[in-house]
Amino acid sequence: MAAARGQRGGDRDVPAAPGAAEVTMPIPPIADAPMQRARAIPEAAVARLAVYLRVLSGMAEQGIVTLSSEELAAAAGVNSAKLRKDLSYIGSYGTRGVGYEVSVLVDQIERILGLTRSHSVAVVGIGNLGHALANYGGFPSRGFPVAALFDVDPDLVGVPVGGLPVSHIDDIPRICTEREISIGVIATPPAAAQAVCDRLVAGGVASIVNFAPVVLQVPDHVEVRKVDLAVELQILSFHVARRADSMNVNGSALGNVDGVVIGR
Numbered sequence: 001m002a003a004a005r006g007q008r009g010g011d012r013d014v015p016a017a018p019g020a021a022e023v024t025m026p027i028p029p030i031a032d033a034p035m036q037r038a039r040a041i042p043e044a045a046v047a048r049l050a051v052y053l054r055v056l057s058g059m060a061e062q063g064i065v066t067l068s069s070e071e072l073a074a075a076a077g078v079n080s081a082k083l084r085k086d087l088s089y090i091g092s093y094g095t096r097g098v099g100y101e102v103s104v105l106v107d108q109i110e111r112i113l114g115l116t117r118s119h120s121v122a123v124v125g126i127g128n129l130g131h132a133l134a135n136y137g138g139f140p141s142r143g144f145p146v147a148a149l150f151d152v153d154p155d156l157v158g159v160p161v162g163g164l165p166v167s168h169i170d171d172i173p174r175i176c177t178e179r180e181i182s183i184g185v186i187a188t189p190p191a192a193a194q195a196v197c198d199r200l201v202a203g204g205v206a207s208i209v210n211f212a213p214v215v216l217q218v219p220d221h222v223e224v225r226k227v228d229l230a231v232e233l234q235i236l237s238f239h240v241a242r243r244a245d246s247m248n249v250n251g252s253a254l255g256n257v258d259g260v261v262i263g264r
């Protein structure tokens with residue numbers, strides 16, 4: 001059981017859309033980047049850095065050596081001013097007339113995101129979602145090997161999923177400690193999520209991705225990211241409603257959705 005619980009280390013929704021309210025996050029300690037420890041990066045910018053990294057990695061695979069901020073911004077779907085601001089957080093300003101060196105930028109972003117070493121992942125709840133996550137080949141190649149699977153269902157325990165046998169949840173603390181699991185993914189029904197979270201914390205897991213629609217209570221040193229596709233759909237719905245509403249206003253520059261007045 002987690003001893004001290006509090007909200008500081010509790011759920012944080014994954015930033016949904018560019019332009020969402022920005023929460024400042026301290027850069028985690030990175031052994032080989034001591035100069036950057038003291039700086040803080042807005043949480044939404046951290047999410048965008050991960051997007052830039054994905055785009056840059058694809059470009060590196062295509063043999064692209066340098067690119068301009070406009071090119072990278074277009075490929076990442078953000079405006080170039082925001083991109084330059086994001087890259088300034090990591091001390092990367094590019095070279096006038098040349099742009100950014102792809103390999104250098106990849107290294108810098110990987111260091112800031114703490115991706116210079118791999119983070120072993122445990123998935124708990126091997127149902128529909130857990131099966132998909134366990135079988136997804138994209139995690140190991142991005143530095144997140146799935147190293148443990150857990151479920152409570154006796155029909156699943158011992159059965160390999162994605163090449164890894166499912167273990168019983170009673171073994172979460174021991175196996176997580178032995179396999180040095182750093183990230184736990186919770187894909188159980190909501191009623192089971194808190195107890196599963198407590199077991200992961202007891203096994204030394206300090207980063208949790210929670211798919212269950214429930215707010216988890218965790219000690220301060222534990223970071224929880226809550227992933228909720230329904231929230232993403234609701235945000236899209238909000239933007240659709242906002243666009244439709246502003247069209248109905250017939251040429252007016254303002255729209256009104258559910259009592260919220262939105263400037264265009």
Ligand SMILES: NC(=O)c1ccc[n+]([C@@H]2O[C@H](COP(=O)([O-])OP(=O)(O)OC[C@H]3O[C@@H](n4cnc5c(N)ncnc54)[C@H](O)[C@@H]3O)[C@@H](O)[C@H]2O)c1
Pocket residue numbers: 124125126127128129130150151152153169186187188189190192196210211212213227228229230
């Ligand atoms: N966030 C999202 O976008 C999103 C999308 C889909 C599902 N979900 C959520 O993810 C969770 C899983 O959804 P699903 O469709 O895979 O459900 P599922 O019913 O197919 O699978 C749940 C699994 O959890 C296991 N389980 C039950 N109690 C457990 C416990 N105490 N410890 C360990 N395992 C336990 C079950 O045996 C089962 O294998 C649900 O909470 C669902 O609401 C979230």
